[in-house]
Amino acid sequence: MSTEPTDKELIAQFKQASQKQAAFRLLLQRYSRKTYWHVRRIVISHDDADDVVQNTFIKVWEKLDSFREDSQFYTWLYRIATNEALAFLQKKKSNLTSSMEGFQDQLGEKLVAETYFNGNKVELLLQQAILTLPEKQRLVFNMKYYENLKYEEMEAILGTSVGALKASYHIAVKKIEEILKKSLNQ
Incomplete structure (x- = not known):
């Protein structure tokens, strides 16, 4: 063995x-x-x-x-x-x-063009919503939501306190929920 x-x-x-x-x-x-x-x-x-x-x-x-x-x-x-x-x-x-908004638009265009998207509208909307977050919130959200890291692990990686990470994640989730509700109600 x-x-x-x-x-x-x-x-x-x-x-x-x-x-x-x-x-x-x-x-x-x-x-x-x-x-x-x-x-x-x-x-x-x-x-x-x-x-x-x-x-x-x-x-x-x-x-x-x-x-x-x-x-x-x-x-x-x-x-x-x-x-x-x-x-x-x-x-x-x-x-x-160009401005930061132009940079986010460019990332959004790359996102749509990428081949790993199979046309799932909700996933695409989620990714586009994530792109609107400030860098730190986007990082925290991705690490928690997709990689399922514990806050203590994120603290070691990012050098940010657990409390600040929890706050960033909570704010990111609220922003994403808001954006998705608007997008899905159109």
Whole structure:
């Protein structure tokens, strides 16, 4: 009976030169899909998400030797992925000469054009409503609603208090409900 190594064991193996690549490959297999969808919900586009995830894992490769294990590996990874995604969006926003509303419109257009939508109107409306949220609320909503993370896990990833996260989520839910009611009543 073979059991998969824990993250802690893989990190220890990574720190040994002879096992570095094999250990990293296992971490990549374990977390690449979850990381992709986490990033995808932030940047929307498949191609952009691929780029951000690649940059995330490059940073993980470069910094894993110095990982102190004060937190769980995946919260550390998610923090890197979140920061990379937000930096990507910030760069993209600054490259646009239009307003923030124009940027949100552009994300909305990408959303409709993406192939992972199967035409489910309610899901599309939900995603469009999520795009209207401020960045922090959007992040918190996605992490809670789609990834089912606990507030304590989000606290470790985002560096924000549990109380503030709960408030952000509550406000986000209310805004989304309002937008969906308006959209569905039209």
